[in-house]
Amino acid sequence: ISPGWDNGGANQAGAATWGDGTVGISGPVTVSNSLVGSQPSDSVGRGGVISLTNGNYVVISPTWNNGGTVNVGAATWGDGTVGISGLVTPANSLIGSQDSDYVGDLMGNSSIALTTGNYLVVSTSWDNGAVANAGAVTFGNGSTGTVGVVSSANSLVGSQPNDRVGTSLVYPLSNGNYVVATYSWNNGSLSQAGAATWGNGVSGIVGEVSSTNSFVGTTDFDWVGEPAVKDFGDYYAVISSDWNNGSFWGAGAVSIGDSSTGLIGEVSSFNSLIGQTSNTGLTAASVDYSATYGIVVAGFPNSFTSGRVYIAVLPVAIPSAAPLTSISQKALSKGIYRYSGAVGSTFDAWDRLYLHYPLIKPFCYIKECPSYPLIYIGEK
Incomplete structure (x- = not known):
């Protein structure tokens, strides 16, 4: 995990590099061998990695930016046998939709692995539309990953300001x-x-x-x-x-x-x-x-x-x-x-x-x- 890694001119884009547990990995961190951010301060992996009980994993990046929407956050599932590489995107990650949603949480509340092999992503600062800091806890499929935007359709959420579900x-x-x-x-x-x-x-x-x-x-x-x-x-x-x-x-x-x-x-x-x-x-x-x-x-x-x-x-x-x-x-x-x-x-x-x-x-x-x-x- 290298949240301070620079992707060219994108300072602190961050990277999470998968390595074979038997032979390891060598060489420079690149977009070809790592999951990386594309914008300054994406800080991929800043929230750590959840090791799932089925061998897969989830990379937590609460300050990831989706274009001009800043600090929406992302939780990206990776296959434990081959890893995941390339840019963090809405197509491969669970993400927020508004500024400072901080999916995966910047508040220190841990996202967790369940004994079933599935996982939970905690986002206490997530905004439910105009309701600030309603909070959300999203259930993730540990075998395939869960992608898309956090919402009440895929998460347990708050309905009033500062509910901060999961806090x-x-x-x-x-x-x-x-x-x-x-x-x-x-x-x-x-x-x-x-x-x-x-x-x-x-x-x-x-x-x-x-x-x-x-x-x-x-x-x-x-x-x-x-x-x-x-x-x-x-x-x-x-x-x-x-x-x-x-x-x-x-x-x-x-x-x-x-x-x-x-x-x-x-x-x-x-x-x-x-x-x-x-x-x-x-x-x-x-x-x-x-x-x-x-x-x-x-x-x-x-x-x-x-x-x-x-x-x-x-x-x-x-x-x-x-x-x-x-x-x-x-x-x-x-x-x-x-x-x-x-x-x-x-x-x-x-x-x-x-x-x-x-x-x-x-x-x-x-x-x-x-x-x-x-x-x-x-x-x-």
Whole structure:
């Protein structure tokens, strides 16, 4: 990757040169042996290269210029057995259509490879027509590449200024699917309510982010999906540290979704384990989930008195086939707890094996023993 390479008089046109992994490549970088830019500051390869699981690759060039339209950006697929050479063009690349679309992202949000062999291109600065910085996450075919202009027909996109879809990162799941987290997404008049959108790793998801295809916040600055989405194999957790529980601002929420179907709707006590005070400061490191027992535990470190670990026993089927009045949960202090109830039982079926002082910075995890799980709760 040589983003500073000069193509004749085009300074910093950039180049990405494919080399045989057995014999290598030698000689000067040229348009014949490399993918190159044609204009000054195209900086081909500036955004790096995505190595796909099927052996192919994608070259990210967020500052590539399409004639007089500057910094539209480009993501160019290459065959891993022969490479790609010549100029970056609309015919061989996924590109933006307006000034400063920065396809592939200049904001540091990584485009990623999926275990299915496909890929995602993140463009948080992409403009949806007159809507500035709506953002887009484009699903790419890892076997043939995806070319053309980023749009709502081939991408998950924002619909309001500064939605910046994908800004919280895109999380690949171990089963090949993925979750797009966008803390800055605006839910109508609600600023930065946030959204976590599940996508199929074989076919992707397209269209505008909404409550009909995403898991979303319902108050200003809920920041759903921030700081993380955590993969638990068949399930995943959407961790929203700053979600607001009524008058309790920053109470936090942990929501469990099925990795095969996703989680859609609004964050609430009906589908999430939630904090009970303001500014609890939930962190991604203090969340664990057992699909076998339907148990989720989460640490809330910074409540005004002391930290707590909240535990909930969820329906074995996620999401529940039957409506819930709310998810029952309780607070535990530092110690080790053994679950003695049957699968699908309540959170009260716990034997306290060990108990110590209240927590300030709790850390918790679940260990599944042959006939019951243990919950370990301690300090970070």
